[in-house]
Amino acid sequence: MKRLILALILVAAPVWAVQPDEILDDPELEARARVISKDLRCLVCRNENIDDSNAELARDLRLLVRERLVAGDSDEEAVAYIVDRYGEYVLLNPTARGANWVLWAAGPIMLIAGLGLGLVYLRRRQATPERKIEALSDEEKARLAEIMDD
Amino acid sequence: MITELGHFALVLAFLVACVQVVVPLIGAHKRWPGWMAVAEPAANAQFLLVAFSFAALTYAFVTSDFSLRLVVLNSHSLKPMLYKVSGVWGNHEGSMLLWVLILSLFGATAAWFGGALPPTLKARVLAVQSAIGVAFYGFILFTSNPFLRMAAPPFDGEGLNPLLQDPGLAFHPPFLYLGYVGLSMAFSFAVAALIEGRVDAAWARWVRPWTLAAWIFLTIGIGLGSWWAYYELGWGGFWFWDPVENASFMPWLIAAALLHSAIVVEKRESLKSWTILLAIMAFGFSLIGTFIVRSGVITSVHAFANDPERGVFILAILAVFMGGALTLYAARAGAMEAKGVFSVVSRESGLVVNNILLAVAAFVVFIGTIWPLVAEIAFGRKLSVGAPFFNMAFTPFMVALGLILPVGAMLPWKRASLGRTFKKLLPAFVLALALAGLSWAVQSGRSLLGPVGLFLGSWLIFGAAVDLWTRTGKSGFKRLMRLPRADWGKSVAHSGLGVVMLAIAGLMAWEQEDIRVVQTGEPFEIAGYTLVLDSVDRVQGPNYISTMGTVSLSKDGKAISTLHPEKRTYPVSGMPTTEAGIDNGILRDIYVVIGDPQDDGGWAVRSYYKPLSNWIWGGAILMAIGGVLSLSDRRYRVAAGARKMTAAGVPAE
Numbered sequence: 001m002k003r004l005i006l007a008l009i010l011v012a013a014p015v016w017a018v019q020p021d022e023i024l025d026d027p028e029l030e031a032r033a034r035v036i037s038k039d040l041r042c043l044v045c046r047n048e049n050i051d052d053s054n055a056e057l058a059r060d061l062r063l064l065v066r067e068r069l070v071a072g073d074s075d076e077e078a079v080a081y082i083v084d085r086y087g088e089y090v091l092l093n094p095t096a097r098g099a100n101w102v103l104w105a106a107g108p109i110m111l112i113a114g115l116g117l118g119l120v121y122l123r124r125r126q127a128t129p130e131r132k133i134e135a136l137s138d139e140e141k142a143r144l145a146e147i148m149d150d
Numbered sequence: 151m152i153t154e155l156g157h158f159a160l161v162l163a164f165l166v167a168c169v170q171v172v173v174p175l176i177g178a179h180k181r182w183p184g185w186m187a188v189a190e191p192a193a194n195a196q197f198l199l200v201a202f203s204f205a206a207l208t209y210a211f212v213t214s215d216f217s218l219r220l221v222v223l224n225s226h227s228l229k230p231m232l233y234k235v236s237g238v239w240g241n242h243e244g245s246m247l248l249w250v251l252i253l254s255l256f257g258a259t260a261a262w263f264g265g266a267l268p269p270t271l272k273a274r275v276l277a278v279q280s281a282i283g284v285a286f287y288g289f290i291l292f293t294s295n296p297f298l299r300m301a302a303p304p305f306d307g308e309g310l311n312p313l314l315q316d317p318g319l320a321f322h323p324p325f326l327y328l329g330y331v332g333l334s335m336a337f338s339f340a341v342a343a344l345i346e347g348r349v350d351a352a353w354a355r356w357v358r359p360w361t362l363a364a365w366i367f368l369t370i371g372i373g374l375g376s377w378w379a380y381y382e383l384g385w386g387g388f389w390f391w392d393p394v395e396n397a398s399f400m401p402w403l404i405a406a407a408l409l410h411s412a413i414v415v416e417k418r419e420s421l422k423s424w425t426i427l428l429a430i431m432a433f434g435f436s437l438i439g440t441f442i443v444r445s446g447v448i449t450s451v452h453a454f455a456n457d458p459e460r461g462v463f464i465l466a467i468l469a470v471f472m473g474g475a476l477t478l479y480a481a482r483a484g485a486m487e488a489k490g491v492f493s494v495v496s497r498e499s500g501l502v503v504n505n506i507l508l509a510v511a512a513f514v515v516f517i518g519t520i521w522p523l524v525a526e527i528a529f530g531r532k533l534s535v536g537a538p539f540f541n542m543a544f545t546p547f548m549v550a551l552g553l554i555l556p557v558g559a560m561l562p563w564k565r566a567s568l569g570r571t572f573k574k575l576l577p578a579f580v581l582a583l584a585l586a587g588l589s590w591a592v593q594s595g596r597s598l599l600g601p602v603g604l605f606l607g608s609w610l611i612f613g614a615a616v617d618l619w620t621r622t623g624k625s626g627f628k629r630l631m632r633l634p635r636a637d638w639g640k641s642v643a644h645s646g647l648g649v650v651m652l653a654i655a656g657l658m659a660w661e662q663e664d665i666r667v668v669q670t671g672e673p674f675e676i677a678g679y680t681l682v683l684d685s686v687d688r689v690q691g692p693n694y695i696s697t698m699g700t701v702s703l704s705k706d707g708k709a710i711s712t713l714h715p716e717k718r719t720y721p722v723s724g725m726p727t728t729e730a731g732i733d734n735g736i737l738r739d740i741y742v743v744i745g746d747p748q749d750d751g752g753w754a755v756r757s758y759y760k761p762l763s764n765w766i767w768g769g770a771i772l773m774a775i776g777g778v779l780s781l782s783d784r785r786y787r788v789a790a791g792a793r794k795m796t797a798a799g800v801p802a803e
Contacts, residue, residue: 019745020667020754041534047392049536092536094521099529103521107514107543114506122494122502125420 017052022059024066033066036075040065040082041090049092061090153218156206157297160247163199163254164287166192170280174273178345186269189276190261196283197258204238204251207296211238217303220244220296226309226722228693236320237310242444242460243296245323249440250286252324252331256360257283260335267356274342275335282334285467293460309722312694318378326371326398330436332364333401336408337433337475340426344478349422349486354415357429359781361412365405366777372398373770381730386741386758388657388766391540396519397439400512404432407508410501418490418498418563423483424505430475435512437468442519493565500558504551511547518543552606552651556613559644560620574620578612593660603655610648614641636783643776649769656762663759667752677759679740680704684712686744686753694718696729699744699753703733715744715755739763 018037024030034051040061042053050058050065061082068078082090096104170192177185210218211234214227224241225234239245257279264272290296339357343349375395380388389395408428414421445461492498518535525531556578560571572579586605593600618641622629664676673682684700701713713731720727731742738761745754 017756018665020665020748023665039536039538041536047390047534047536052387088531088533090534092534093538093542094533094535098531099525100521100533103517103535103539104543106517107510107547110510110513111506111547114510115503118499118502118506119494122492122499125488125491125498126493 017054017058018062019059022062022066024070029066029069032075033062033069036065036069036078037062039091039093040079041092043086043090061086152206153210153215153297153299156203156210157295159199159203159206160287160291160297163196163203163250164284164291166196166199167280167283167287170196171277171284174277178270178273178277181270183269186273189273189280192280193254193257193261193276196280197254200247200251200254204247207244207247208235208238211235211244214307216305216307217299218296219298219300222300222304222307224310225307226693227306228722229310229315230692232317232320233310233315237314239323240310240314240319243290243294245327246286246290246294247296248324249327249331250283250290252327253279253283253286253334256332256335260338260360264356271342271346271353274345275338278338278341279334282338282471285470289460289463289467293463309693309720312718312720312723312725312727313382315693315720316378316382318374318382322371322374322378324371325367325374329364329366329368329371329405330398330401330439332360332367333405333433333436335360336364336405336429337471340429341475341478343426344475344482347482347485349415349426351416351419354412354425355785358409358412358416361405361408361429361432362777362781365402365409366774366781368398368402368405369770369774369777372402373767373774376770377767380763381732382727386730386739386760386763388654388763391518391537393519394439394443396515396540397435397442400435400515400519401432401439403508403512403515404428404435407505407512408432410504410508414490414498414501418492420488420490420492420498421502421505422486422488423479426483426486427479428505428509430472430479431509434468434472434475435516437464437471438516440464441468490564492563495561495568496566497558497561497563500554500561503554504558507547507551511544511551514543514547515540548651549602549606552610552648555610555644555647556617559613559640560617575613575616578609578616581612582606582609597659599655600659603652603659607648607650607652607655610651611645614645614648617641617644634783635779636785639776639778639780639783641776642779643773646769646772646774646776649765649772651769653762653765653769657760657766660761661758664757666755667748667750668755669750669752674757676740676757677738678705679710679759681740681742681755681757683753683755686747689716691718693722694720697744699731699742699755701731701742701755703740713740713742715742717744734764736764737761 018034024033037051038049040050042048042050042055042058042061044055044057045053048058050061064082065078068081069075073081079091088095094100094103170189173185173192174189177183177188207220209215210221211225212231214221214225214234216222220241220243224244225237229237233240237244239248257276260272260275260279264275267275336357339353339360343353372395375398376388379390380386408425411421411425411428415425441461441464444464445458490498518540521535522533525533556575557568557571560574561568562571582605585608586601589604590598590601618630618633618637621633621637662677664674666674668674668683670683670685673680675681680703682702682704684702686697686699689696689698695718697717697719699713699715701715703710703713711733713733714729715731716729718727718729719725728743731744733740738759741758741760743756745756747753
């Protein structure tokens with residue numbers, strides 16, 4: 001039921017999300033590495049980023065990200081480097097390229113459509129004259145008496 | 151023997167459910183009271199049969215009957231009793247049995263408390279509810295039978311997944327299912343109303359308590375799951391936007407929208423067809439959730455034994471029920487004429503905006519959840535949609551909701567003035583702004599997240615307080631306690647949402663983390679707190695071996711508490727789990743996790759300072775309490791009215 005399950009099955013000797021020996025000496029680089037790793041998926045885990053993951057592969061990826069940063073890559077270059085090798089699948093934050101624009105635009109489009117429909121509905125409600133309240137039928141009268149009674 | 155009886159009871163329940171679908175529906179159509187009346191005893195019989203079946207399975211787990219396949223796969227004789235019992239639903243087959251148990255329970259309660267319903271509506275509701283039952287009994291009996299025997303029973307079982315050996319398992323799934331399945335009642339009422347061709351204020355009043363109950367259970371279930379993840383998983387995350395979490399979150403959002411639109415139907419006889427559609431969608435999302443969890447088409451952390459046959463079966467159930475209901479909706483929705491007239495600025499409009507925001511937010515979550523599947527099938531792209539996307543795409547809706555909520559909640563019905571309402575809320579607005587400004591000044595040049603969250607949260611909380619206060623009119627405190635429970639419920643639930651928003655933003659903005667190698671006895675600091683790893687011991691648990699650290703926590707030389715972070719290894723499954731050591735505080739948690747021993751004799755230790763984290767669940771509890779208060783409002787006590795009527799001997803119509 002929990003996210004560790006697969007990771008733990010795959011890893012015989014459990015290692016750990018970010019370990020002390022991985023941390024870079026330069027706090028600024030380390031902070032950037034942490035931000036980057038939060039957006040990269042651990043490929044062998046289920047929906048887990050490499051920053052939180054316990055898998056060996058996640059550790060390798062974390063080290064790789066740090067290596068690239070130490071080598072002087074910008075954040076984008078480091079991510080591109082990983083994507084080149086592991087594919088789009090590693091990005092937890094999908095790009096807007098190709099058909100993915102649908103994914104990104106879906107929220108705003110639906111919101112505008114919803115608000116538009118809502119406004120049309122509200123205007124129509126406002127324009128409708130209030131209907132005359134009809135007299136209650138006998139059945140309804142009986143029911144009303146029942147409700148008022150309790 | 152008991153196992154076979156349990157199996158047989160389930161088959162009987164299946165048959166009873168078939169009868170309960172057909173006979174009352176015909177009866178309601180032909181106005182034959184005798185045929186309609188079949189629904190009630192059938193619903194009771196169904197519930198008793200499934201309850202017996204569930205009890206039989208529980209008995210097999212408790213007595214560790216290893217001739218049963220399910221028990222072998224998921225239990226072990228050395229397991230503590232709590233986990234033997236909760237292990238019943240810690241697996242696919244058993245959890246489905248719990249699912250139908252709750253389904254039949256809801257059907258039976260509709261029979262018990264539905265005394266005030268018109269007989270045709272009641273018969274139809276019970277028939278539709280039973281139709282859902284038929285589908286799922288079939289699903290269990292044909293694809294996921296929990297009562298299969300082993301040809302050669304082993305001496306002991308394979309044990310329950312160690313991560314599930316936690317009190318969380320005892321409560322989290324049952325509450326979640328109560329919520330999921332509870333929405334089936336809203337669905338049944340909606341479909342029954344479509345068949346009747348009549349939706350009025352009375353219908354809304356009948357359907358709202360069920361939706362409210364389901365929503366309360368979902369709130370508690372999701373909150374429990376989030377809390378469980380927080381303390382169990384070792385880094386204190388509380389929400390991962392995992393497909394299965396989303397599966398429970400989408401019905402929650404839709405149910406919240408439904409609760410609000412049902413008020414408009416009840417008070418103003420408008421938004422009828424939209425409310426019906428929401429009721430259908432809410433259960434639709436429950437079914438989609440079931441499909442996501444059980445089919446394995448979307449990779450999720452919630453590992454259930456999946457197989458494609460089950461996925462196809464659930465997809466078929468989904469198609470039949472959603473397709474059927476929506477077709478009926480298309481044919482009948484036009485007949486539902488709205489009565490109330492209102493201006494563009496009014497409570498009604500506020501609730502319409504609430505519904506738009508909640509429904510669109512739910513659809514954003516839905517698209518994000520299924521997008522990897524769509525992209526792979528349609529475009530051959532293997533991609534991921536994870537937490538960063540959802541945080542970015544979902545949060546704006548909640549911010550907008552938080553901004554307009556206090557104003558919308560206070561607008562009068564029919565015709566309102568924005569200016570006049572806002573004037574009443576001005577003190578709340580200024581106070582919230584001041585708090586946000588204060589936090590902005592105190593924090594040193596970090597993100598806007600904290601102050602914005604603090605503003606939204608306190609705006610909601612103070613707004614809810616102002617709402618309650620203005621309701622008392624001039625008589626002040628005396629009146630406050632005598633306000634209808636629904637008013638209290640509304641304010642409590644809204645402020646609960648405020649607390650959640652504030653806590654999430656605060657936690658995400660001001661959390662601090664420390665990762666290091668620690669030698670025993672050597673102090674280190676996080677956020678002004680001093681931690682010392684006193685010792686690390688091996689401790690034998692009931693069915694695990696633990697590496698337990700003892701960490702003393704102090705601040706400015708004053709001892710606060712001793713924490714025991716653990717790493718447990720379960721020999722039966724060979725799997726380790728982490729148990730964080732947490733010092734719960736009102737304003738912060740200190741969260742310590744112990745890792746591996748290092749070559750130099752030290753231990754890897756991760757510690758966190760987590761501000762406001764408990765308020766996330768505190769807020770969820772407040773929302774649930776708000777729901778309960780609202781549910782206990784006098785006008786919803788359908789049961790009380792019904793009982794009185796029978797006692798007074800009112801003849802059946």
